[in-house]
Amino acid sequence: MQRLFFALWPEPALRRRLFCETRRLVRRSGGRPVAEADLHVTVVFLGAVDAARRACCEAAAATLRPAPFTLTLDTVGYWPRARALWLGATQVPEPLPALARSLNEALAVCGFTPEPRPFRPHVTLARKVAQWKGAPAPAPAPIPWPAETLCLVESVTDPAGARYRVLRRWPLAGG
Numbered sequence: 001m002q003r004l005f006f007a008l009w010p011e012p013a014l015r016r017r018l019f020c021e022t023r024r025l026v027r028r029s030g031g032r033p034v035a036e037a038d039l040h041v042t043v044v045f046l047g048a049v050d051a052a053r054r055a056c057c058e059a060a061a062a063t064l065r066p067a068p069f070t071l072t073l074d075t076v077g078y079w080p081r082a083r084a085l086w087l088g089a090t091q092v093p094e095p096l097p098a099l100a101r102s103l104n105e106a107l108a109v110c111g112f113t114p115e116p117r118p119f120r121p122h123v124t125l126a127r128k129v130a131q132w133k134g135a136p137a138p139a140p141a142p143i144p145w146p147a148e149t150l151c152l153v154e155s156v157t158d159p160a161g162a163r164y165r166v167l168r169r170w171p172l173a174g175g
Helices: 014-028 051-062 094-110
Strands: 002-010 041-050 069-073 075-081 082-086 122-127 145-148 147-157 161-171
Touching: 002 051, 014 051, 014 075, 014 082, 014 122, 014 145, 041 051, 041 094, 051 094, 051 147, 069 082
Parallel strands: none
Antiparallel strands: 002 041, 002 147, 069 145, 075 082, 082 122, 147 161
16 A cells, blocks of 8 residues: 655755745744655645555546646645645636646546545645744745646655655646
8 A cells, every 4th residue: 555645746946945935934833844855735635545546546647638837836824733834825726726626536436535625735834833823924935836747646654754755747738
């Protein structure tokens, strides 16, 4: 069994920018920072998946023809229940929720049920944030993310926390 999810995965230069421009916020949070190499936007979480279901998921993702888009990250938030500090977008481009919907529909043949909560694209910056004090922090300058690939990612837990490994990529090519 593998713990899997579909995600937008930033290119190295963008990942570095995300990490550097949010470092002060993460330090202020007092939480455990997400490693620079693990910054991403989850599109659909699958959970524990065996080899046969993984193959089905890969085949389902291969049927999609999502359009590329740019996600501009420009707002900071905190979820007290999850104890997570995150970076998100005040304006979500329609191709992103459309991608999540079409991927969920395609995964239904593999036996997956869509997440009932609304899709809220975000990059988790820190976990185990005890309390986000004071007024909402100002976000860094807007960070445009040209989303061009959908990735299947494995989550592996070790004593330091979760680490992620991209297993497969599909281009967002439209049409």
